[in-house]
Amino acid sequence: MYQQFQNQNSSLQIAYSRSNLPVPIWRGVQLHSIYDPIKEAENFITSAFAPLREKKNLLIFGLGFGYHIASLLKKLNEEGLQTTVMVIEPEEEIYRKFLEIIGPGSFKIIAGKSVRDLYRDQNFIDFLCKKPGIIRHPASFNLHVEYFKELLSYRATNTVAELREICELPKNSELDCLLGNFAPDTHLFEIAKYEVMEQDFFLMEMLNAISATVKEGRA
Amino acid sequence: MKRILIINLRRFGDIFYSAQMIGGLLDKYPTAEIYYLTYQESVRAAHVFSQLQGLYTIDREKLGILLKGGPFSMAHAFKELRNCLQNVGFEWDLIVNISNCSVSAFLTSYLSHAKENYKGIRYSTNGTLEFSDDWIAWANEIMVDLAITPFSYMEIFQKSLEFNSNLQTRVELVHSKEHDISTHNVFSKLHDFRASEKVYVVALQLSASTSDKSASYEEAVQLIQNIFDHQNLYPLLLVGPSENERVFARKLNADLENTLFVVESDFIGLNSVLRTVDLLLTVDTSIKHLAAIQNTKLLELQFNTNLLFKMPANSGSPVVLLNREKIDHFQPCAQFIADCCSHIVQNKSLSLEAPAGASLFEYSLEHGFSLIKTGSQEIREMHAYYSYQRACVTFALELKLESMLCNVSKELLAEYREILSNILAAYREISQDGEASASKIFNAINKLEPANYNMSPFKTLLAVRKGQVQSRFSNDVESNRKIFKEFLLNAKDEFADLKQLIINKQGSVSRRVRIPTQEREEYEI
Structure with a gap:
């Protein structure tokens, strides 16, 4: 009925439709019509x-x-x-x-x-x-x-560990060292409440404030 | 060469309003490079300023989405914000935060970290609000609670930055040649249309952000009709690019038998229009400030008393306040406004009688709002209170004593004595108690206020100093006690200077001989 490309080691096979177009078949499931x-x-x-x-x-x-x-x-x-x-x-x-x-x-x-x-x-x-x-x-x-x-x-965790990953902080950069003072699962809202506000923490607080203005706007 | 960053995270009107700030900065620092930081959603307003070296933006909408939670982490928002600010950098000689909101205060703290290169507000490293100077402290500690605003925010910054009240530098705007030519062509035809005598074109902007600030449909019809009927005025309706305004204009035009010129444009196009018209009559603050920048004559209409003193335009611009509750018929008001327009375009003085419900003010940078005409006792009292507050604050913060305060100096001196006695009592209490607790200091601060809660220079200065000292407090009670004691001593000296100025101005010898009493009090402290 149609030509078939097969590679025994792969989950992917390629078949050809009646209109002679390639159709992928993944683990036996064809992803497009085999006719047209x-x-x-x-x-x-x-x-x-x-x-x-x-x-x-x-x-x-x-x-x-x-x-x-x-x-x-x-x-x-x-x-x-x-x-x-x-x-x-x-x-x-x-x-x-x-x-x-x-x-x-x-x-x-x-x-x-x-x-x-x-x-x-x-x-x-x-x-x-x-x-x-x-x-x-x-x-x-x-x-x-x-x-x-x-x-x-998917739900983000909003933790220090996540911040490190997402921001791809260079090792021993200023912010990386600062975050080293917190447990990896510390919530990011918490670090802004740290006793002494470091420069980057002002950005955290700024985000909290923006979040409030956006919510006000929506309300 | 100075590199100056203006932070303004507000809407269009406030962005245009900040032109006074740009002009003032260029006046004071002619070779300065001025940059502007605003939200992405407001940037098209800032694009009209041609003298800016650069514009930075923060995409609040995107940050808002990233801060919604769910799949987005606060870390995404942090990364986005940090990337936005990477271009801004930290190499600024001066950062002027004119937004006066918590977002801009945190932003200023970030950009001016470990430096004192800012004007406005920011947060200290212990999380308390910091003020760059007395004027900013006053605006944030006291003005926010006042029913009437004795100074606008831009005036506060002009004081804070010590601008000359007679600004020389003109703020230049971006113009579109294409718009300039087409506007000129349209207006020449308009003038030809009524060429037999000198005709002045009055542009009207009658819609504002809320309905209480806008002219109602009936008011708009009467205003336009009165300008139409005026022998040397011709109306032109300005509308913004929104469907509501288009519908409003179409309906008006249908009722006026399609005789009304209607201009719809964006901000850049509006510049060309405002340059060509003879006068702008407006209820909207954004366009008012845009007109003020290019010295277009303007007459502002206000329907809301509470907003009267908040955002004045340039020096010399008149404002008609209309109190709808006191107006039985709008026609006399519409006639009065048309007459005002005619006087303004012909540079005649505004000596017209105001009808019931209408009041006429004029604004100047040096003296604020002057009341020109009103039939309302309530407005007279409101204006007197405004002027008195203005005088009190100027005296307290700049030691400029006006005759208005000299007239009430007996009461002021009584208040001085009361506050001084409160300061002495607080000083003794704090000095005698070796183990002052945090709450004891807090109570002592609160007890400094005099029993009389009216506005005065002494109360103004006290509130400013209180705001400043409280922002220096930390968790260390002993250090707070030291700071508080130092504050009391300084306040006492400052108050004595104020008192002395009042006495000198009065020329009262009998009061001067009381100085030894004052010295004895100082010795006790």
């Missing part, structure tokens, strides 16, 4: 995009071989929309094979990162701050449902 992946993607995007038309940024859960993303970009282009697209793909191998067979696209991809590492990725954080609309590629999402659930329910 483009048609399937167009139908999917028509319904998934409609409620997100006003969004300037879209976050796609699952890359597959990107037929749904190509369809989305085509739709954005047709409608003259300047929307930025970022794709999260849990499996690096799928991404590598995508690059090899399909080639890079005009969208950002973050692949193969754990959820925890994703929340340490500045590009991802910056993108989330733009309040993107989320499109879930059904086959990829169902395949990595635990990963995406974790991604959506």
